[in-house]
Amino acid sequence: MKKNVLIIGAGGVAQVVAHKCAQNNDVLGDIHIASRTKAKCDKIIASVHEKKALKQPGVLEGHALDALDIEATKALIQKTGAEIVINVGTAFLNMSVLRACMDTGVAYIDTAIHEEPGKICETPPWYGNYEWKRAAECEEKGITAILGAGFDPGVVNAYAKLAKDEYLDKVTDVDIVDINAGSHGRYFATNFDPEINFREFTGVVYSWQNGQWQTNKMFEIGKEYDLPVVGKRKAYLCGHDEVHSLAKNMDGADVRFWMGFGDHYINVFTVLKSIGLLSEQPVKLAEGQEVVPLKVVKACLPDPASLAPDYEGKTCIGDYVKGLKDGKEKTVFIYNVADHKEAYEEVGSQGISYTAGVPPVAAAMLIATGEWDVKRMANVEELPPKPFINLLNRIGLPTRIQDENGDRPVSFD
Amino acid sequence: MKKNVLIIGAGGVAQVVAHKCAQNNDVLGDIHIASRTKAKCDKIIASVHEKKALKQPGVLEGHALDALDIEATKALIQKTGAEIVINVGTAFLNMSVLRACMDTGVAYIDTAIHEEPGKICETPPWYGNYEWKRAAECEEKGITAILGAGFDPGVVNAYAKLAKDEYLDKVTDVDIVDINAGSHGRYFATNFDPEINFREFTGVVYSWQNGQWQTNKMFEIGKEYDLPVVGKRKAYLCGHDEVHSLAKNMDGADVRFWMGFGDHYINVFTVLKSIGLLSEQPVKLAEGQEVVPLKVVKACLPDPASLAPDYEGKTCIGDYVKGLKDGKEKTVFIYNVADHKEAYEEVGSQGISYTAGVPPVAAAMLIATGEWDVKRMANVEELPPKPFINLLNRIGLPTRIQDENGDRPVSFD
Structure with a gap:
């Protein structure tokens, strides 16, 4: 104990x-x-x-x-x-x-x-x-x-293991899908520390496919999912932590991570990234000061915790796990739906937190x-x-x- | 001498x-x-x-x-x-x-x-x-x-004075129009010091109309102009230096300044401004450093001077001056057309410089x-x-x- x-x-x-x-x-x-x-x-x-x-x-x-x-x-x-x-x-x-x-x-x-x-x-x-x-x-x-x-990472890793143990004889594909269908009413905000959030998306996208690491660009590969409660949502192949352990632990199955993004997020992200404002490398200002642009973006964006009181709507995060069961193809979707408002009422934070x-x-x-x-x-x-x-x-x-x-x-x- | x-x-x-x-x-x-x-x-x-x-x-x-x-x-x-x-x-x-x-x-x-x-x-x-x-x-x-x-300010002020002296008996309206139809091939850049450029547009728009200062928001009022050489272009009512002296010196005529902007500029500007990245007021980073966001945007954007070698196309800047001549309504457009490439070949700078x-x-x-x-x-x-x-x-x-x-x-x- x-x-x-x-x-x-x-x-x-x-x-x-x-x-x-x-x-x-x-x-x-x-x-x-x-x-x-x-x-x-x-x-x-x-x-x-x-x-x-x-x-x-x-x-x-x-x-x-x-x-x-x-x-x-x-x-x-x-x-x-x-x-x-x-x-x-x-x-x-x-x-x-x-x-x-x-x-x-x-x-x-x-x-x-x-x-x-x-x-x-x-x-x-x-x-x-x-x-x-x-x-x-x-x-x-x-x-x-x-x-x-x-x-994600975490519960979705357990979902993958559960699918493997309980519902399938052999797993061929794990597609983790993370949709936040909530609305915070701000022009733009990230649900986590903006610095960590953007750092996930400014580099190359790694997925594990056909027994090797595959690289793509952010927002290069999009796919529409039709999920419980939150409905049809566009999600994009992203790099994410869990891919890096599941690649080792799912007997060679393909592992991909998909996150839902609206057009507005993509536009803001594209502008900031194209200008260099999401860079983790310091730039030198005309006056000589050295500053990491991403840290300034973070300072300008709302504190994710501050979104909670006005946040409405649901999240749906889960794993589509595909494989063979009794010699036949089978797919299960194991998932959770959470509610921003209920989270706030219970613990004073929004649903993503x-x-x-x-x-x-x-x-x-x-x-x-x-x-x-x-x-x-x-x-x-x-x-x-x-x-x-x-x-x-x-x-x-x-x-x-x-x-x-x-x-x-x-x-x- | x-x-x-x-x-x-x-x-x-x-x-x-x-x-x-x-x-x-x-x-x-x-x-x-x-x-x-x-x-x-x-x-x-x-x-x-x-x-x-x-x-x-x-x-x-x-x-x-x-x-x-x-x-x-x-x-x-x-x-x-x-x-x-x-x-x-x-x-x-x-x-x-x-x-x-x-x-x-x-x-x-x-x-x-x-x-x-x-x-x-x-x-x-x-x-x-x-x-x-x-x-x-x-x-x-x-x-x-x-x-x-x-x-602008400068030559356009002389154009206004010339219209008043030479072509009209009474001036009622001075509309200064600044169109850069050139292309620098970068994702985004300003033609002047980005800090000064953005500072022109992040506040309220002042124009002089009906004998008083009128305020509007940036990009609130747009108008299509059909100009020599550069053709049809959308321009927006902006605040600009020359309005502030011409308001005094044109015998009470309305004075407005219009600048051409493409949708891409407006989108980038809107994203940066909405997030607070064009602010001239310092923000405090999580690590304690105090930084003016606009200065970071400046540091991330191309040095305007660096655009010159690849800049192509023309600028057209001039004054629509409207008034009365011999008792009849008359409008003159006094203008200059400049060429980015010719400027670069002659003096090593782009056309706006x-x-x-x-x-x-x-x-x-x-x-x-x-x-x-x-x-x-x-x-x-x-x-x-x-x-x-x-x-x-x-x-x-x-x-x-x-x-x-x-x-x-x-x-x-």
């Missing part, structure tokens, strides 16, 4: 994580939140108290922390007695926070692949450049490190109860999916399936 | 000014170029020598200067013996350079209204906020200061010969237009007119 959680980060996803940890503090114990700006932690804590989210009386504390500072992070882990760290800070922090966890012997969970500020779209598989280099050491030291345990923030709490609970406390580094599809899906059903992200037998909930209780 | 010219600035317009001064150094004497970066002056000087532009052997020198430093500017004026300063640096420099000229007793020419970095679209008339406050002192000290002596850079040299020559050495501050329409138009005909910007008698050159030789 591991107990006591340290949450790294204090954005929209951290808000969800804090609320969900509070709702399950009988399992998780003390809750600590750390961010460079302690005031952001305090705001989240106030929101948790306002919603009376703590299931039972317990510790809920904020801390100022620069999580790039490994020694400071180790000291905070030790001071708080946290045995599980949920890292939902910027993706630039992963390797520092992971190191701090490995050195202090506590469990690590994140929701996105590590990134270095000056690099985008590195050589695939992306996990191989950073996290997986620590796998042997985790195994040796018995460290549980669960990588990419948000929704909700879908990203609930799963790492489920992962933490499975570590706390021992089911996922695997004492090694693992991507989500390397872990048993059923307890994860059952738990998500209970804590806010129900799973459904569509196949030749219709559309129905998925549960293994 | 005033002699010896100091050019402030070393961008695309300064390049034209230097070449044209060189071509007329029998009238203008020594030529000095000053910029923060002396290497940019040296590059212009090399280009002048390469084209063998100096009419007769003479001084052509570059100097490092921060023209916001009034004492340094005064020292350079004295050291060089310049009696005419042509200020084609950024519009933020005007008041410093003008002060240096007033203190040293030399003539001043500029091509745009003074601007303060943190302010855009101030209360009209814009000249009243800065330059005109120095008019009495110029008069008292006998300083010749010619404001806005580029093409050419139309902006030739007129201040004509003004300098008219000061040198005494015709415009008026010993006071003046906007161009307050000076005799004929010698200016005659000189422009000779040095590269021929004037034509369209009216009920057809389309023909304008000359008073």
